[in-house]
Amino acid sequence: MSLERWQQILREITGVPGVRGALIVSAEDGLVVAESAMEHVATSDVAALAAALVVRARQTAHVAHGAPPRSVHLAASGGVLLAMAGPDPLWLVALADSRAELGRLRVLLGDFAVSLA
Amino acid sequence: MRVLEPWVTDPLVEFVRESSARVALVMTSSGQVIAQHGFTRSLDVMAAAALGAGILATTSELARLMEHGGDFGAVVHQGDREGVWLGGFDTPRGRWIALAVFGRESSIGLVRLFFDRFAAQVSAAAPPPVAVREVLAEGFERELDQSLRALFGGT
């Protein structure tokens, strides 16, 4: 898939009300692969932290269930971080505030994540 | 952890903890060691500091030749099991360099993130520069010994 298509996907995700930004990260090294503009947060920071969370979630899932996760969803009082597995080692990540339609966002991210290949 | 400048301690402790760096070295751009974590032999520290400063100087020159408009900021070597981060940053005491060795429990992204925070914290914590004393040739070895004792607790 082309970088242009990735950018299109990221634009569609950031078009969902409440989404502050979206990016494609490499979980292996915590770096940004493709990104959309993000308000008040450095995308490189989001990539590093999201990748670290994904790696920890993967370790826990492996120990508890012997299989890797497809998605990681962190909810906090001031917003949510959603990460969906694409082709290894890529993860599609979105940062949203609390008013975002989470159900819709999860479905959208899931659909797009599998199409990253 | 051994530190020559006490105000570097807190930022370095946080950097090592948050980035999970296995080894960390802070030095001036000329290779003078300011602080170290994870080294066990003074010889390794001095060699790593000299090599690290040399690598960054080389890449800065490369950036100049390529008309990059500044230096590259950081150099990363990623191996199978460990990686090395080498980054320069400005402080009131001049340009300093941090070297970090990290394993699979960390990532380039995390080291970069906490390196940026470390650099900002060091710059904020640094006291005003002091007048540089002229280092006489006969005093140089004595000062070097003192530095090594401070960094390695008398070894």
Add this chain to the structure above:
Amino acid sequence: MTDPPTVSPTRPQGLAFLELGERLRQRGQLEAAAMVATAGLAHYPALADAHDLLGRIRADQGEDAGAIAAWHAALECDQGHVGALKGLAFVAFRARDFSAAERYLELAVGESPHDPSLLAALDRVRATQPAATPDAAPALADLSSGLLLFDAQGMRLTGGVGPGTSADTADAASAEGAGLAREASRVTRLLGLGEWQYLLVEGTEFRFAVLPIADGATLLVSRPGTTPSGRLLAMASRAGIAARHWLERLT
């Protein structure tokens, strides 16, 4: 009237003892059925179906503890043994532990998603559960509960990650889970997201929720992949209350 089956408890011929034991059980000849199953197990101790047969016989005999032990043994041989999961669900339902019954049935449905009897049983349990157990405390102390409580250092306080899993697995999951909770806390702090409320991790066959409880303790609630996410979060919230009470009693 049919002739009684020939009982040869000391020499099961291949796996025919399974059929023989089941026929005896269905005829109500429970002692003879138990002898057949026990003898068969002596030859095939790692055969999940044999443990399952013994579990059904013990359940018919009213020996729930024996039945549960047999079905757990079956799950140790075959983690996804549907018969054992159904059996455990049945015993839990009979003991009015509807949440446990639901959990076992969910696992069974995960293994056999098109079995209409399982789906009907799951519907029945779910229909029963809200009215019957509005305040029931989840079985935190049970390794098979899918409820795992651990402290900030990654030491297990109580519980486990699900049926057929060991204490070692629960301990390892506690150690990793504490690291995951620390990471969740760090992410929300550094991204300015406020206090973290829960973490939902989903795989093809599983999903689990992780939520902070109190004093650094964290709860991990694990369910099969067939459990809807919203339902898992609702269960996790309820289990979180029970976990807080458990911690208060501990201190």
